[in-house]
Each structure stands twice: as C-alpha cells, then as structure tokens.
Amino acid sequence: MTYPFDPELAAALSLMAEVDITDLTAARAAQAAELKAALAEADERGTEISHTHAPGGNGGPPVPLRIYRPEGATGPLPALLSLHGGGFVLGSPDADHELSLRLCRELPAVVVAVDYRLAPEHRFPAALDDCYAALCWLAAHATGLGADPARIGIWGDSAGGGLAAGVALLARDRSGPAIRLQHLHSPALDDRLATLSARRFTDTPVWNRRNAWLSWQRYLGPGVPGSSGVTGYAAPARSADLAGLPPAYIAVMEFDPLHDEGVDFAGALAAAGVRVDLRSYPGTFHGCAAVAHSAVARRITDEALGALREGLGPLPEGSRR
Numbered sequence: 308m309t310y311p312f313d314p315e316l317a318a319a320l321s322l323m324a325e326v327d328i329t330d331l332t333a334a335r336a337a338q339a340a341e342l343k344a345a346l347a348e349a350d351e352r353g354t355e356i357s358h359t360h361a362p363g364g365n366g367g368p369p370v371p372l373r374i375y376r377p378e379g380a381t382g383p384l385p386a387l388l389s390l391h392g393g394g395f396v397l398g399s400p401d402a403d404h405e406l407s408l409r410l411c412r413e414l415p416a417v418v419v420a421v422d423y424r425l426a427p428e429h430r431f432p433a434a435l436d437d438c439y440a441a442l443c444w445l446a447a448h449a450t451g452l453g454a455d456p457a458r459i460g461i462w463g464d465s466a467g468g469g470l471a472a473g474v475a476l477l478a479r480d481r482s483g484p485a486i487r488l489q490h491l492h493s494p495a496l497d498d499r500l501a502t503l504s505a506r507r508f509t510d511t512p513v514w515n516r517r518n519a520w521l522s523w524q525r526y527l528g529p530g531v532p533g534s535s536g537v538t539g540y541a542a543p544a545r546s547a548d549l550a551g552l553p554p555a556y557i558a559v560m561e562f563d564p565l566h567d568e569g570v571d572f573a574g575a576l577a578a579a580g581v582r583v584d585l586r587s588y589p590g591t592f593h594g595c596a597a598v599a600h601s602a603v604a605r606r607i608t609d610e611a612l613g614a615l616r617e618g619l620g621p622l623p624e625g626s627r628r
Contacts, residue, residue, distance in 0.1 A: 308510060310562045313590035315601035323597070326513050328394055328521050331427075335397060342401045349405050353378050353412050361444030364436040371422035372441060373400040375411035376453065383455035385487075385619035388442055388474075389420040392465030392594075394495070394514075394522030395434060396426050403464065409608075410462070414615055417454040419445050423470070427525040431541045434526075438470050439477045446484035460488040460619050465514070465565070465593070466522065468494025472543035472572070475552050486553040488618030490611065493558065493565055493593055494572070497544035498523045498532035502567035511562050514593035519564050544568055549579035556584045556614040558607060560591035584614060 312320070324341055328334045355376045360369035377384070389407055391398040400407070400420035411418045423437035442461070449456040463471030468491040475489045500506070500519055509516045523532040527541060539546025555576050559569035566587070573585040588607060596604045 310511070310592075311590060312562065312592065313595075313601065313603050316591065316595050316598055316603065319598045319601065320512055323512065323594075326518060326594075328396055328518050328525075331396055331525075338393075338397055338402070342399075342404075346401055346404055349408060351408060354408055361441045364440035364443075365432070367424070367433060367436050367440070370437045370440050370444075372444070373407075373420040373422070374452065375407050375418040375420070377411050377415040380415055380453065383450075383458070384453055385414060385416045385458040385460065385615075386445055386449055386452070386454035386456075387414070387416050387418045387615070387619070388438070388445055388459065388461045388471075389418055390423070390438055390461065390463040390467030390470045390474075391420070392463075392467045392493075393425070394518060395466045395526035396522055398425070398466075406608075410612070410615070413612055414619070416615075416619065417449075417452050426522075427528075430525075431527050434470055435473050435477070435540060438474050439483070442474055442478065442484055442486075457485065458487055458619050458621075459484060460490060460615060461486055462490045462492070462615075463494065464492040466495045466526075468492055468569075469496050469543060472496060472555075473540045476540055476543060476546060479551050488615065489553050489555045490615060490618075491555060491557045491569070491572075492596075492611070493560055493563055494543075494569055495519070495522070495565055496542060496572050497568040498527060498537050498542040499544075500533075500564070502571065504567040505564045508562060508564040508566075511564065512592045513595075514564060516564050544572055544575075549576050549581060552576065552579070552581050554582040554584075554618060556586075556611070556618065558586045558588070558611065560593055560595060561587065561589050562591065563593040565593065586610060 391402045421441040423434040461471040
C-alpha cells in the first residue's frame with residue numbers, strides 16, 4: 308500500500324533499519340549492532356548512571372536495572388520506571404538510552420530502566436513479573452535515590468507500553484505502589500489483532516501485522532493468542548475492569564497496526580472513570596519518534612515531556628496519596 312506519511316518521515320525511511328522478527332537470532336544481532344553505534348555517540352553529560360538488581364518476583368531471578376540521576380539535582384525528584392519496546396522478544400535499556408538521558412535531564416527525574424526477560428525463552432508472565440518487581444524496588448528505594456515515592460510514573464513503548472499497563476493493573480489489584488501516571492507510547496495491548504488497523508497494516512514500516520502476530524505467539528506461546536485463556540495482565544485490552552487505575556497518557560501513530568487498540572483502550576479507560584490524555588499523530592508510523600530531526604518526532608517527544616512534567620509534578624498542598 309501507499310501511505311501518506313509525513314514528508315520528513317518518508318524521506319528518512321530509506322535510512323531506517325527494517326525490523327523482521329521472523330529470524331529472531333538475526334533480528335537480535337542486527338539490533339545489537341545498531342545500538343552499539345548509537346551508544347558510542349550518546350551524550351551522557353549531566354547524568355549519573357549506575358546499575359543494580361531488584362529481587363525477582365514469583366521466584367524469578369534478580370532483575371537488572373539501569374538508573375539515571377541528574378547531576379547536582381536537589382530535593383526529591385519524580386521517578387520514572389522505563390520499559391523498552393521490542394515486541395516482547397527484542398531490546399534492552401540500550402534501546403531507550405538516549406531517551407532515558409533526555410528524560411533524566413529535562414524533567415528532571417530519576418529514571419529506572421528495566422532489563423526484563425525476553426520471549427520466547429521466557430514467556431508470560433516472566434517480563435511482567437520482572438517489571439512489577441522493579442516497580443516495587445523503586446518504591447522501596449525511592450528516598451535513597453533522591454526521588455519522591457509519591458511521584459512514581461511508568462513509561463512504556465510498544466511492548467513496553469503493554470507491560471506498563473499490565474503493571475498498573477497488578478499494582479491496583481495487589482495494593483502495590485501508587486502510580487501517578489501510566490505513559491503508554493504506541494502500546495501493544497491486544498493479542499487478538501482484530502482491530503481494523505491490526506488487519507489493515509500488513510506492510511507498514513518498522514512494525515506490521517506479521518511482526519505483531521509473531522510477537523504475541525512468542526510471548527504467550529504458540530496458539531495461545533486469541534484464545535479465551537488470555538488475561539488482562541497479559542493483554543490489558545482484555546481487562547473487564549479498568550476502574551481505579553492511574554491517569555493515562557496514550558500516544559498512537561496513524562499508520563501503525565497498534566493504532567486502534569490504543570484508541571480503544573483510551574476509550575475503555577475513560578468509560579471506567581480514568582483520566583486519559585490521548586494523542587494521535589497523523590502521517591506517522593510505529594517507531595517514528597526515532598527520526599529525531601523531523602518536526603513531528605520533536606512534537607511527539609516534547610508533548611510527552613510536557614505530560615510527564617504535569618503528571619509527575621508536586622502534589623497539591625495538603626493532599627496525600
């Protein structure tokens with residue numbers, strides 16, 4: 308199909324690596340090579356980066372964490388749990404390193420990036436258990452990190468967005484740490500792939516229906532996606548009860564198989580009484596924010612930063628959580 312992409316994004320397409328997770332070994336090797344080059348050029352000035360582990364949940368192994376703190380920051384800062392994308396099968400905190408640096412410096416905030424386990428080696432609920440364990444660790448250690456435990460948000464991109472929504476559900480149902488904002492960027496929320504965008508966008512850049520189908524098969528197990536046994540923790544669009552969740556900021560891209568499930572989830576949250584800020588960007592595709600020089604990518608990131616500043620800002624005088 309021919310898509311009316313934003314002109315700046317269309318011009319950059321030839322320079323963007325194609326994502327094909329059919330051969331997962333090759334896809335992981337290609338991403339590792341690409342990220343190695345990007346990491347070598349990352350500007351880490353103004354940040355302090357450290358590494359630690361959170362105790363694993365449900366008997367799982369310790370969860371690797373990368374922590375970003377702004378140099379010289381004073382007073383309790385907001386904290387942001389960052390969950391990378393990659394279709395549940397690719398990625399690490401390296402994928403969002405430059406963004407994590409920017410969030411750390413410009414919010415400013417303590418950013419904790421989670422290196423959760425990947426499928427198919429580790430299927431659901433391994434990744435979700437790791438992310439929830441990281442949230443619990445962050446809440447318990449926020450003060451020591453110079454962060455405010457009452458101002459914790461979750462950021463997730465693509466598969467990470469689906470995991471962020473699942474973590475919010477777990478935190479509500481387990482009376483876990485309070486979350487001020489769930490920030491879901493192009494989230495993967497629905498294993499059924501039955502929306503119009505999921506059926507229509509078979510050849511879109513970066514992410515298409517086949518990649519989406521493969522990612523759910525590997526995350527949940529062959530033949531499981533679309534079946535009646537999939538829970539809302541695995542695919543948050545399946546949740547029948549969204550009441551009591553934290554406010555949500557959801558960004559969706561026009562020519563993305565995941566577009567409609569993000570829009571539908573925003574509507575379901577609003578119907579359940581949850582405050583939602585939904586942003587839909589015309590002429591865009593999945594992952595286009597990586598084209599940092601384009602005006603639309605700058606707008607996507609600037610508006611995300613603004614929403615995080617507002618959502619994680621100081622509590623009103625006299626209020627408590």
